Amino acid sequence: MVRNNRKGKQKETNKHLNRFHYTVDQAIEKPFNWEQMARMLQYLKPYSKRLLPAAIIAMLISTLVRLAVPILIGKVAIDIALENKDVPLLIQLVVGIGLLYLFSYVGNVFRIKWVNILGQNVIYDLRKHLFSHVQRLSHRFFDSRSAGSILVRIMNDINSLQELFTNGIINLLMDIVTLLGIIIILFVLSPKLALAIMVILPIMFYISTKLRRSIRRSWQDVRIQQSRLNSHLNESIQGIRITQSFSQEKENTAFFDGVNTDNYESWRNATKKSAMFRPFVEMSNAIGTAILISYGAILIIQGPSNGGIEVGTFVSFAFFLGMFWEPISRLGQMYNQLLMAMAASERIFEFLDEEPNVDEKKNAKKLDSIKGHIEFDHVQFAYDEKRIALHDINLEMKQGQTVALVGHTGSGKTTIANLISRFYDPTKGAVKIDGHDLRDVKIDSIRQQISVVLQDTFIFSGTIMENIRFGRPDASDEEVMEAAKVVGADDFIQRLSEGYQTEVEERGNVLSAGERQLLSFARALLADPRILILDEATASIDTETEMKIQHALKRLLKGRTAIIIAHRLSTIREADHIFVLENGRILEQGNHDELMEQQGEYFDLVKTQFQMLDAI
Missing domain, CATH: 3.40.50.300 (P-loop containing nucleotide triphosphate hydrolases)
Known part of the structure; x- marks a missing residue:
C-alpha cells in the first residue's frame, strides 16, 4: 500500500521535476574489472608492512583453529577415543580444544582491532586525497556540478567503502581460506561424499553470475538518486529565504517528495535484488544437508572396508557442511558489498581522474613579487562553443592604476577579472602580468598576490x-x-x-x-595584494558606509593595481582608466571626463543612472 501511495505521489510531482534543470551524475557503464579493484587497494599500500600482515596472521590463526576442531572431534574423539573408550585421550582433547578456542579468541580480538585501525586509516587517506584533488580543480568543474553532487562523492561514496576496508577485505580472505580448507579436507576425508555435496555449486555460480550486472546497476542508480537528493537539499537550505518570500513551501515540498521517492525506489530495488542471493544459499544448504544425511548414511552402512566411511568422518562432514555454507553466504553479502563499493569507487575515481582545465606547467616560473602591470593580448574566451564571452580583447592596466570595468550584465566584466586570477585560461591570445604569460607561471604565486572581493561574499x-x-x-x-x-x-x-x-x-x-x-x-x-579586484563589492553596502570605504581605498590602493567592477558612478568616477564593455568587446576607454565628453555608451550609462536617482 505504501509503495502504491508513493508511486501515486511520484506521478503528481513529475510536473514539478520538469520545472527545474540541474546536472546529475550519470551511471558509469564500465565492466566489473579487477584493475579498478587493484587501484582501490593501492590505498592499503602504506599499511602493508605492519597492520595488514598482522591482521592476516591473526585471521589465519583463528581460521586454522576452526578447521582443526571438526577433525579432532570426528576423527580423534569419536573414531579413536570413544571407539577405544580412551578416557585420558578424550580429556586431553577437551582441554586441547578449549585452549585452541582461547587462542582463536585472542587472534580474533587482535584481528578486529587491527582491521578497524587499517580501514579507518584508508578511509581517512582516501577522503583527504579526494578533497585535496577537488580543491585544485578549475572553475569549469564546479560550473557543471552542484555542491550536493560533490558532497555525495566525498561523504556518502567514501562511506560506502568503509565496511569494505574495515572488515570486508580481511573477511573475504578468511572466507576464501576457510572454503578452500574445507573443500580440501572434505575430499581427503571422503571424495565420494564431497563430490555429492559439491554438485550444487555450479547452480549457485550460474545464478550469482546472472544477478551480478543487475545488482551493480541498481547500486549505481542508488548513488545517482542520492546525488540528486543531496543537491536538492543543499539548494533548498541555501535558498530557504527565497522559497519563503515567494510562499513556495508546498511547491518545494512536492518537488522534494518526488526526488525522495526516486531515492526510496532505487534503494528498494537494489536491496530487493541483493536480498535474492541469501535465500539461494540457504536453499543450497538445505539440499547439501539432505545429500549428506541420505548418501552419508549409505556410506556409513557400507563401512570403511567397502569404500564407505566411519561415523567420525560423517560427524566431521556435518561440522564442515555447517561451516561451508556460512562463508558462502557471507561471500554473497560480500559480493553485494563489493558491488556497492565498485559503484562508489567508479564515481570517486571519476572525480580523481578529472584534470584541471587550468593546469600548471611542469617548468612554470614562480613570481615571488609582482608589480601589477596587466596586459590582454588579443584575448578571446568562451565558456562553451555557443557562448563567446570575450572577442579579441586588447587592454593594458598599468602598475598602480585603478581601472574600472563598466557595462551591462553579460558584457564580460567578471570574465576579465576571472582571467586575471587565472580561474580560466583564454581560448585565444594571452593574459600577461608584468610581461609573463599566466600559463607559464605557478598558479599559487600569482593568486597569493591577488585579492578578490565579490558581491556575494x-x-x-x-x-x-x-x-x-x-x-x-x-x-x-x-x-x-x-x-x-x-x-x-x-x-x-x-x-x-x-x-x-x-x-x-x-x-x-x-x-x-x-x-x-x-x-x-x-x-x-x-x-x-599587489592586485585588488572588486567585483560589485560595494553593491551591498549603504551610501554612508561606502563613503567610508572610498576614503580608506584611496590610501590602500596607492601603489596597487585595482580592478573595479561596479555600476555605481561614485565607485568608478575616480578611476584612472575606465573600459566600457558590451557583448565581450571594448566600446570605449578613457577616464571619466574623457568618456563624458565623447557622449557615447558611458555617457548614456551615467545619464540613465542619474535619471533613476532623480526618479527616486
Whole structure:
C-alpha cells in the first residue's frame, strides 16, 4: 500500500521535476574489472608492512583453529577415543580444544582491532586525497556540478567503502581460506561424499553470475538518486529565504517528495535484488544437508572396508557442511558489498581522474613579487562553443592604476577579472602580468598576490578574527584589527557581544549584508595584494558606509593595481582608466571626463543612472 501511495505521489510531482534543470551524475557503464579493484587497494599500500600482515596472521590463526576442531572431534574423539573408550585421550582433547578456542579468541580480538585501525586509516587517506584533488580543480568543474553532487562523492561514496576496508577485505580472505580448507579436507576425508555435496555449486555460480550486472546497476542508480537528493537539499537550505518570500513551501515540498521517492525506489530495488542471493544459499544448504544425511548414511552402512566411511568422518562432514555454507553466504553479502563499493569507487575515481582545465606547467616560473602591470593580448574566451564571452580583447592596466570595468550584465566584466586570477585560461591570445604569460607561471604565486572581493561574499563558520585572518593565516591579532579599522569594520565588530571572538555561522547569516562585505574587504586587504579586484563589492553596502570605504581605498590602493567592477558612478568616477564593455568587446576607454565628453555608451550609462536617482 505504501509503495502504491508513493508511486501515486511520484506521478503528481513529475510536473514539478520538469520545472527545474540541474546536472546529475550519470551511471558509469564500465565492466566489473579487477584493475579498478587493484587501484582501490593501492590505498592499503602504506599499511602493508605492519597492520595488514598482522591482521592476516591473526585471521589465519583463528581460521586454522576452526578447521582443526571438526577433525579432532570426528576423527580423534569419536573414531579413536570413544571407539577405544580412551578416557585420558578424550580429556586431553577437551582441554586441547578449549585452549585452541582461547587462542582463536585472542587472534580474533587482535584481528578486529587491527582491521578497524587499517580501514579507518584508508578511509581517512582516501577522503583527504579526494578533497585535496577537488580543491585544485578549475572553475569549469564546479560550473557543471552542484555542491550536493560533490558532497555525495566525498561523504556518502567514501562511506560506502568503509565496511569494505574495515572488515570486508580481511573477511573475504578468511572466507576464501576457510572454503578452500574445507573443500580440501572434505575430499581427503571422503571424495565420494564431497563430490555429492559439491554438485550444487555450479547452480549457485550460474545464478550469482546472472544477478551480478543487475545488482551493480541498481547500486549505481542508488548513488545517482542520492546525488540528486543531496543537491536538492543543499539548494533548498541555501535558498530557504527565497522559497519563503515567494510562499513556495508546498511547491518545494512536492518537488522534494518526488526526488525522495526516486531515492526510496532505487534503494528498494537494489536491496530487493541483493536480498535474492541469501535465500539461494540457504536453499543450497538445505539440499547439501539432505545429500549428506541420505548418501552419508549409505556410506556409513557400507563401512570403511567397502569404500564407505566411519561415523567420525560423517560427524566431521556435518561440522564442515555447517561451516561451508556460512562463508558462502557471507561471500554473497560480500559480493553485494563489493558491488556497492565498485559503484562508489567508479564515481570517486571519476572525480580523481578529472584534470584541471587550468593546469600548471611542469617548468612554470614562480613570481615571488609582482608589480601589477596587466596586459590582454588579443584575448578571446568562451565558456562553451555557443557562448563567446570575450572577442579579441586588447587592454593594458598599468602598475598602480585603478581601472574600472563598466557595462551591462553579460558584457564580460567578471570574465576579465576571472582571467586575471587565472580561474580560466583564454581560448585565444594571452593574459600577461608584468610581461609573463599566466600559463607559464605557478598558479599559487600569482593568486597569493591577488585579492578578490565579490558581491556575494562568503563568510565561514568561526570567529570574526578567523574570517579576516583567512586572507593571511600568519597575521597577528593586531594586524587583523588594523585591517578592520582601515575599512571601517572595527566599529560594528566592537559592538558585537564577543568582539573579534564572536562566532558567526556558515555564510555569516548573523551579520547584515553590509557587515559581511566589510569583513571581506578587511580579509582582502590583510592579504596585502599587489592586485585588488572588486567585483560589485560595494553593491551591498549603504551610501554612508561606502563613503567610508572610498576614503580608506584611496590610501590602500596607492601603489596597487585595482580592478573595479561596479555600476555605481561614485565607485568608478575616480578611476584612472575606465573600459566600457558590451557583448565581450571594448566600446570605449578613457577616464571619466574623457568618456563624458565623447557622449557615447558611458555617457548614456551615467545619464540613465542619474535619471533613476532623480526618479527616486
